[in-house]
Amino acid sequence: MRLYILLFAVLILQKANAQNAPFYQETFRPQFHFTPPIHWMNDPNGLVYHKGEYHLFYQFNPFGNRWGHMSWGHAVSKDLVYWQHLPLAIPEEKDTMIFSGSCVVDAQNTTGFATKPGEVPMVAIYTGHIEGKSQSQHIAYSLDDGRTWTKYNANPVLDLGKKDFRDPSVFWYAPQKKWVMSVVWPFERQVKFYSSPNLKDWQLTGSFGPAGDTSGIWECPTLFEVPVKDQPGKSKWVLMLSPAPYMQYFVGEFDGTAFRNDNTGTKVYRPDYGPDYYAAIVFNNLPAAHKPVSIGWVNNWNYANDIPTTPWKSAMSLPRELTVKKMNNEWTMLQEPVDRIESLLAKPVYSGKAVVTGTKPLSYSGQQWDMECEFTVASLTKAGVKFAMAKDKYAEIGYDAARKILYIDRTKAGEQDFNPAFAKQNRYETALNPINGKIRLHILYDNSIVEVYANEGETVMTAQLFPHWNESGIALFSDGSTTSFNKIIIRPMRSIW
Numbered sequence: 001m002r003l004y005i006l007l008f009a010v011l012i013l014q015k016a017n018a019q020n021a022p023f024y025q026e027t028f029r030p031q032f033h034f035t036p037p038i039h040w041m042n043d044p045n046g047l048v049y050h051k052g053e054y055h056l057f058y059q060f061n062p063f064g065n066r067w068g069h070m071s072w073g074h075a076v077s078k079d080l081v082y083w084q085h086l087p088l089a090i091p092e093e094k095d096t097m098i099f100s101g102s103c104v105v106d107a108q109n110t111t112g113f114a115t116k117p118g119e120v121p122m123v124a125i126y127t128g129h130i131e132g133k134s135q136s137q138h139i140a141y142s143l144d145d146g147r148t149w150t151k152y153n154a155n156p157v158l159d160l161g162k163k164d165f166r167d168p169s170v171f172w173y174a175p176q177k178k179w180v181m182s183v184v185w186p187f188e189r190q191v192k193f194y195s196s197p198n199l200k201d202w203q204l205t206g207s208f209g210p211a212g213d214t215s216g217i218w219e220c221p222t223l224f225e226v227p228v229k230d231q232p233g234k235s236k237w238v239l240m241l242s243p244a245p246y247m248q249y250f251v252g253e254f255d256g257t258a259f260r261n262d263n264t265g266t267k268v269y270r271p272d273y274g275p276d277y278y279a280a281i282v283f284n285n286l287p288a289a290h291k292p293v294s295i296g297w298v299n300n301w302n303y304a305n306d307i308p309t310t311p312w313k314s315a316m317s318l319p320r321e322l323t324v325k326k327m328n329n330e331w332t333m334l335q336e337p338v339d340r341i342e343s344l345l346a347k348p349v350y351s352g353k354a355v356v357t358g359t360k361p362l363s364y365s366g367q368q369w370d371m372e373c374e375f376t377v378a379s380l381t382k383a384g385v386k387f388a389m390a391k392d393k394y395a396e397i398g399y400d401a402a403r404k405i406l407y408i409d410r411t412k413a414g415e416q417d418f419n420p421a422f423a424k425q426n427r428y429e430t431a432l433n434p435i436n437g438k439i440r441l442h443i444l445y446d447n448s449i450v451e452v453y454a455n456e457g458e459t460v461m462t463a464q465l466f467p468h469w470n471e472s473g474i475a476l477f478s479d480g481s482t483t484s485f486n487k488i489i490i491r492p493m494r495s496i497w
């Protein structure tokens with residue numbers, strides 16, 4: 001009898017670790033990052049705030065766990081932390097897929113879609129994609145706060161007869177009382193700016209690019225006004241876009257017709273210096289005092305379809321609050337996870353200081369935590385944090401004082417062989433200067449995703465890794481000489497599911 005019970009228990013455990021684990025507790029499933037219940041997801045689309053709800057639409061395949069049949073999936077949140085899944089918003093139709101785009105609230109009914117007093121149309125502006133043939137801009141509207149959608153009967157609203165012309169990002173430009181669209185010509189590495197009084201008739205007003213990183217095709221532009229940190233009333237404009245498979249941003253001015261880059265020179269500025277952050281856009285229609293908030297897709301087109309997760313594929317980044325600051329005469333975008341994420345923090349399991357030489361394992365292990373740490377960097381030393389550890393497995397986030405770089409290295413972490421491109425993209429570095437001799441890291445680790453915010457959020461790195469449940473050790477390390485960690489706090493994070 002005992003043997004049977006034991007066998008039964010083993011079977012159940014095996015099942016729990018396989019595909020039939022309880023929903024949202026499957027192997028590698030992030031617990032505080034958004035994932036669709038099942039199937040494939042890529043870019044965030046149509047981020048918009050309306051009547052107390054944050055809407056997240058996303059590129060979604062309703063039929064499977066790889067890219068295809070692109071349609072808009074939908075979820076809403078009251079706090080940017082907990083998400084409620086809603087039915088498919090905009091399905092592909094016949095030969096036309098619903099590619100990326102944005103969503104606006106047409107409060108003045110410029111479209112005329114509202115037919116009764118009190119109705120406020122939400123309007124989605126997206127690319128209608130006919131495989132191998134054409135891409136043009138389309139609209140669809142909802143008169144019930146995003147619950148049901150109707151495609152406009154005179155689509156497309158903007159068609160140049162081009163094969164590649166996509167990802168319209170639209171917002172209301174109050175100073176000139178008009179809608180503005182940024183949209184890309186991917187292969188030309190250009191963002192085109194259009195204006196419209198009614199979301200139906202569009203006029204070309206300006207163009208930007210090629211500039212910065214032109215190595216990959218340009219996708220998913222987003223243009224927005226950002227407050228300058230610690231200078232109330234001051235703001236700049238940021239143009240962010242995705243040169244595949246990474247992202248870049250420009251900081252400058254927008255006059256309603258075209259964008260001017262104020263960071264001159266050839267340096268490329270990225271919102272994220274890790275391997276897995278793409279297609280980020282910002283929320284439309286946020287209340288005036290709200291800082292801009294972005295969400296990005298945590299994956300990389302070089303291996304996205306093959307990551308070893310099932311029954312879902314891909315996650316969204318944490319929502320990030322954005323400001324800009326002039327540092328060493330360069331405009332830099334600063335990012336922090338939205339404060340409300342703190343509601344998920346459990347009590348600290350580790351808190352204190354440490355003087356470290358070599359590797360110092362911590363007593364706590366886990367795969368779902370938030371760590372704040374600050375250390376003084378001795379010269380010729382590499383120091384930081386190892387996690388997802390077991391025997392010879394680990395991932396490493398470190399600062400190399402000799403080279404003044406922050407790096408993330410997943411070479412020895414978790415599963416690697418699901419796609420050869422993954423192992424080729426295992427180490428990422430970016431320049432970072434200490435502040436008063438110190439490096440400050442805020443690391444949020446969530447099973448198969450890690451996000452690192454360095455110093456004031458001037459550098460962020462996001463990476464996927466696929467460690468098994470027993471690869472969960474954490475250690476501090478200092479190679480070269482001794483490092484003083486003057487602050488380490490680790491708090492487990494609760495699940496949002």
Ligand code: FRU
Nearest residue numbers: 043059070099100219220279
């Ligand atoms: C970016 C992208 C977009 C396109 C969408 C299709 O990841 O290639 O340019 O609209 O994905 O799913």
